[in-house]
Amino acid sequence: MRQDAVLAVFTLGLLLGGTVSALALWSLSGLASPLPPPARTPVILAAAAAGVARELGVLSLPLPQNARQIPQEVLHVHLWRGVLQFGFELGTGVRTYVPSSAPYFLALALLLARAPLTAAVLTGAAFGAGRALSAALTYLARDPARAAAVAARIxxxxxxxxxxSLAAFSLLFM
Amino acid sequence: MRTLTARRGLADPFPPAAALALLAVAAAALEASILCWASIGALAGYALSGSV
Incomplete structure (x- = not known):
């Protein structure tokens, strides 16, 4: 099987998964409409600041992640569908480990900021693309040391x- | 040799993160809100590198 074809199907799954999650959050964002924008912006920025503090090790904050891996069996039944499903589940960001603060902050921002639909769709797809970028670079680099480099730099x-994200949203919202 | 150097460059996970971060902040500064949102989305996804 061609690895580039697998990567393409995996990427498609990631894009779809990210888009679906972003659309779900955007649909729920109407629940935040009673809150006036001046109340929403500080919450979003405070969450980002907490995320920075957490990533710097200053703040101990457990993440509400789904602490499981996607079962490998999804790849065994039907390979192409399995690769697509694997990518989709990773792309949703709710079916497996999410050990970084950034996706949680992004989800909260999508929930509270009342972004335009286009922005939400593209943000979700970009989330999937960001995940796919790492896989694509691993494929293109063909360097066995890349996994160690990622672990050291992550x-x-x-x-x-x-x-x-904090800097950008501070500029955008204030 | 040049191909090998390019591949080694691709192996470093840091430059894409730096580029996306710059893009997000620049887009916000230019009030390109959709590009800003998308850049932050890509950055959040890329921050999960190595995690499955």
Missing amino acids: PHIRVIAVSA
């Missing part, structure tokens, strides 16, 4: 992710 990447 704490810094998580700090950057949530810090940049």
